[in-house]
Amino acid sequence: MIEIFGALILPVILIPFLVRVTYNRWVAIGLSIVIMIFIFMDFESYWTVVTGVIGTLIGGYFSFRVGKKVDKKWS
Structure with a gap:
């Protein structure tokens, strides 16, 4: 049960954080x-x-x- 909860929550937190770090949403999803x-x-x-797939989506x-907020800020 813990791994299912982690598979749902981890990408939801990790992907937006990596977008802010890498400035590329596809790299963040891949990482x-x-x-x-x-x-x-x-x-x-x-x-x-x-x-995990649902969490990634x-x-x-x-x-x-x-990414849209970052694009507006840096353009």
Whole structure:
């Protein structure tokens, strides 16, 4: 249960943070996926993967919102 909750929350927090650091939303999504693979490598639950994908989609949505604010600020 903890890994499912972590797979949902981790990308939602990590992706917008990495967008602010890297200034590129696609790099942030890629780095988040790589980090999640290393963290959840030992867990072979189907639901962990599904919630990880859902969390990545939600984090990607937030990253596009944060990215628009960064684009306005730096342009």
